[in-house]
Amino acid sequence: MERLIVIAVAALIGTGFYYWFAWMIKKKSMQEFIQSHLWLMHPNAICYWRTAMALLGLILYFLVDYQVIAIIIFTFAAILDGVDGIVARNCDMVTEWGEWLDPMCDKLTYLPPLIGFAYAGILSVELVWIMVAVELFGQFFARKILALMSHSVAANNFGKIKAIICFALVIFCALLDENPGFINMGDEVLLACIILSAASVVFKFIPNRYYADILSTLNFVCGVTSLYFTHNRWFALAIFVIILGQLFDLFDGRMAEKHGGTIYGPYLDDIADFVSFGLSPAYIIMKSGGGSLAWIFGLIFFSGVAYRLVRFVVVDKKRTDLPEGIFNGLPSPAGALVVLGAALVFPPTWLWLIAIVSVGLMVSHIRFAHFGRVILKQIPKPLFFLASATVIVTIAFILKTKSVQMFGYLILVSVVIYMLGGRKWLPADLQPHQGRK
Numbered sequence: 539m540e541r542l543i544v545i546a547v548a549a550l551i552g553t554g555f556y557y558w559f560a561w562m563i564k565k566k567s568m569q570e571f572i573q574s575h576l577w578l579m580h581p582n583a584i585c586y587w588r589t590a591m592a593l594l595g596l597i598l599y600f601l602v603d604y605q606v607i608a609i610i611i612f613t614f615a616a617i618l619d620g621v622d623g624i625v626a627r628n629c630d631m632v633t634e635w636g637e638w639l640d641p642m643c644d645k646l647t648y649l650p651p652l653i654g655f656a657y658a659g660i661l662s663v664e665l666v667w668i669m670v671a672v673e674l675f676g677q678f679f680a681r682k683i684l685a686l687m688s689h690s691v692a693a694n695n696f697g698k699i700k701a702i703i704c705f706a707l708v709i710f711c712a713l714l715d716e717n718p719g720f721i722n723m724g725d726e727v728l729l730a731c732i733i734l735s736a737a738s739v740v741f742k743f744i745p746n747r748y749y750a751d752i753l754s755t756l757n758f759v760c761g762v763t764s765l766y767f768t769h770n771r772w773f774a775l776a777i778f779v780i781i782l783g784q785l786f787d788l789f790d791g792r793m794a795e796k797h798g799g800t801i802y803g804p805y806l807d808d809i810a811d812f813v814s815f816g817l818s819p820a821y822i823i824m825k826s827g828g829g830s831l832a833w834i835f836g837l838i839f840f841s842g843v844a845y846r847l848v849r850f851v852v853v854d855k856k857r858t859d860l861p862e863g864i865f866n867g868l869p870s871p872a873g874a875l876v877v878l879g880a881a882l883v884f885p886p887t888w889l890w891l892i893a894i895v896s897v898g899l900m901v902s903h904i905r906f907a908h909f910g911r912v913i914l915k916q917i918p919k920p921l922f923f924l925a926s927a928t929v930i931v932t933i934a935f936i937l938k939t940k941s942v943q944m945f946g947y948l949i950l951v952s953v954v955i956y957m958l959g960g961r962k963w964l965p966a967d968l969q970p971h972q973g974r975k
Contacts, residue, residue: 541609541716545709548610552617556920559621563628572629581626582636585643588618592647599712600654609712615647616705620920638681641697645673648704652728655711662725669732676739684742694741695923700734702927703727726934734930750794754806757786761814768821774942776822777878781933781949783814784871788910808851815874816843823877823893826886835890839877842897843870849901863911868899868957872906875953882946906961913959 562568572579578587592615599608622640626632649670656666707727714720744752760783767776787810794803820840824833847870854866873896880892907913914922936945 541606541713544606544609545613545713548613549709552613555614556617556620560624563624569629572625579625581622581631582633582639584618584622584625585636585639588615588622589643589646591615591618593650596650596654599651605712605715609709612647612651612708612712616708619644619647619701619705641701642677644701644704645677648701648708649673651708651711652704655708655715655724658715660711660714660722660724661728665725665728665732669728669735672732672735672739676735680739680742687743694738695926696734696738696741698923699926699930700731700738702923703731703734703930706927706931707731721935721938723931723934723938726938727931730930730934746793746796747799750790750799751803751806753786753790753793754803754810757783757790757814758806758810759783760786761810761818764814764818765821768818768825771825773822773826773881774945776818777882777945777949780814780818780874780878783810784875787811787814787871808847811870812844812847815870816840816847819843819874819877822881823889826881826889831890832886835893839893839897842900843873846870846873846900860905863908865906865908867902867904868896868906869908870900872953872956873897873900875949875956879946879949879953882942883950904961906957907959909956909959913956 563572577583591611595608595612595615597608598604598611619640622636626636652661652666652669655661656663707724710727711724714722714724741749760779763779764776764783767773767779787807790803790807793799794807817840820836820843822836823839824836826832846867849866854860857866860866876896876899877889877892881889884892917925932948936948
């Protein structure tokens with residue numbers, strides 16, 4: 539309990555320092571101070587300082603048994619990972635060396651303690667070394683190839699979320715070290731980090747215009763996989779892969795808007811949505827029970843999603859009175875979430891009522907803001923990365939504990955938050971709605 543308090547206090551102070559610095563750096567006096575103390579405050583210098591702090595924390599924790607001090611030092615080293623980026627952007631100090639140095643210092647900050655905790659028996663030794671191999675390949679080989687191809691080597695969202703999770707994993711392992719009775723989901727979180735690290739490397743080699751189509755294809759694969767799981771009555775797994783499809787769908791339209799796409803992209807997106815958020819949830823309704831009429835309510839839901847998607851493509855995209863980033867009716871991914879969450883929480887006989895409510899919201903003319911294009915833009919990037927990391931860690935906890943009901947409540951809470959946010963952030967002055975969903 540003492541260590542948990544230390545971690546909480548250190549995180550609170552470190553987060554407070556981060557937001558204080560983010561506020562202060564907008565002032566001319568702070569920028570002048572940074573310019574006159576580059577040896578201390580240059581982004582690259584901050585990278586060196588935080589790496590040195592992390593290595594000092596490593597020595598204090600594993601070699602000389604000053605673990606509380608080590609945790610505090612490491613926490614501040616992790617916080618400084620965000621500070622160097624703030625300085626670089628606000629003081630126009632972004633350099634090619636800094637783009638290479640920043641992720642390298644991240645790795646020197648969290649990989650050594652992860653190795654230490656692996657040999658202390660808290661993490662899988664095999665998984666840790668796989669993580670090290672993927673990280674070093676990305677840092678030394680992939681970046682070199684990317685530089686020769688004149689591609690950007692800057693960190694992408696996968697890498698940023700992965701770094702936050704790795705920092706949190708180190709702190710979590712320190713907590714487990716003192717409290718071995720806690721649920722150890724370290725390996726599940728570490729596996730998520732490996733996947734994010736590999737995705738970070740792979741997506742750097744892919745031309746930006748293909749991002750949206752790849753995400754739509756992954757969404758489609760999730761939908762088909764869910765059908766297979768449902769056929770075998772593995773409902774929790776079926777719902778889980780649909781949630782993965784939701785995450786892919788969340789960003790495909792935004793990637794198309796930001797980087798462009800192919801002529802097939804909008805069609806692929808619509809087909810993927812139809813399978814993942816219409817056909818797959820409807821099949822879950824039919825197979826999970828609810829009496830002899832379950833197939834009727836599954837068909838109603840399927841028809842509702844089909845109508846919703848056709849209306850979006852044929853009517854809503856062409857309307858001039860519907861602002862861009864605004865949905866006419868609850869979007870089909872959110873409608874699917876209502877049914878999927880309820881399937882894990884409520885008795886099967888309730889699903890018919892939930893399906894009717896979901897269809898009613900989807901075919902209604904109640905307007906909701908697009909999560910990716912409207913709501914996310916209201917969320918500061920650091921908070922977005924932190925929230926994404928939290929969701930991934932929560933999913934790892936659910937997989938570890940196999941708590942199906944907790945998974946269902948998480949889904950329902952998420953969709954309720956979206957529905958409230960989707961009503962709150964309804965902009966009034968956006969351009970006419972165009973483009974893909």
